[in-house]
Amino acid sequence: MSFIEGFVTAIPAAKREIFLDHARKAAHVFQGFGASRIVDAWGDDVPKGETTDFYRAVEARGDEAVGFGWIEYADRATRDAASGKMASDTGAAEIGEMPFDGQRMIFAGFEPVVDRGEGGKAGYLEGFVGAVPTANREKFIEHAARAAPLFLRAGALRVVECWGVDVPKGKVTDFYRAVKARDDETVIFSWVEWPDRATRAAAQERLFAEMEGHMKDNPMPFDASRMIFGGFEILNDAKG
Structure with missing residues (x-):
């Protein structure tokens, strides 16, 4: 089963190009460690x-x-091996110093439980992080699987929903605090890939209308008020 290492970072806006250069170097290293896409x-x-x-x-x-x-x-197993190599492989030094505060970056390992769509050349994405009662795992999977076709019909290329399985506690920030997760909840990490921002924007009105009706028969099995979301421009998409 595939495995996802998800992360969220605060980056100085003035360092956008420096971050992109750093991301490309890091992607090259992780591809060498077995990553299929970054x-x-x-x-x-x-x-x-x-x-x-x-x-x-x-x-x-x-x-x-x-x-x-x-x-x-x-x-x-491939991800765990890659993490070990990052700590010991001399080739990782080529990435250089992180152009952001690594102490505030949040990261974790996730298992994809819903992955729909053929994919393709994505230029934009919607990212989501939430907290789901652990007892509602199957309800969440069913909810996500039924909702995914709405996005695909609206022009999305791929919809992925992931369940947290290796989510560390951090000293400064972490995924739990990000969504105020309780002890009986599991963190989820999800995204929707779009060809570009315009396609996503054009789909939003239709999606809002469809989701409103859809939720009556397929309610969210978690507290949506604590879910965080946003639209992101894809800067680097490296495939092995």
């Missing part, structure tokens, strides 16, 4: 929330943008 995206339409949001998730400052991305592996 995506780095830049916050473009990231709203402030009343309870939670991406900015608070990584304690982003006024001069920082939010980065959202992931690394795809064939399975967890």
Whole structure:
């Protein structure tokens, strides 16, 4: 089963090009460690929330943008081996110093439970992080599987929903605090890939209308008020 390493970062807006160069170098290294795809995206339409949001998730400052991305592996064993190599392989030194505060970056390992769509050349994505009662795992999978076709019919290329299986606690920030997860809840990490922002924008009105009716028969099995979401421009999409 495939495995996802998901991450959210606060990046100085002035360092966008430096971040992109760093991301490309990191992608090359991770591909050598067995990653099949690495995506780095830049916050473009990231709203402030009343309870939670991406900015608070990584304690982003006024001069920082939010980065959202992931690394795809064939399975967890490949990802675990890659993590070990990052700590010991001399080739990892070529990535250089991180152009952001690594202490505030949140990251974790996730298992994809819904993956719909053929994919393709994506230029934009919607990212989501939430907290689902662990007892509602199967209800969440059913809900996500039934909702995915709505996005695909609206022009999305791919819809992926992931269940947290290796989510560490952090000293400064972490995924749990990002969505105020409780002890009986599991963190989810999800995204929708779009060809471009225009396609996503054109689909939104239709999606809102369809989702409103859809939720009557397929209600969210989690607290949506704590889910964080936003639109991101894909800067780097490296496939092995």
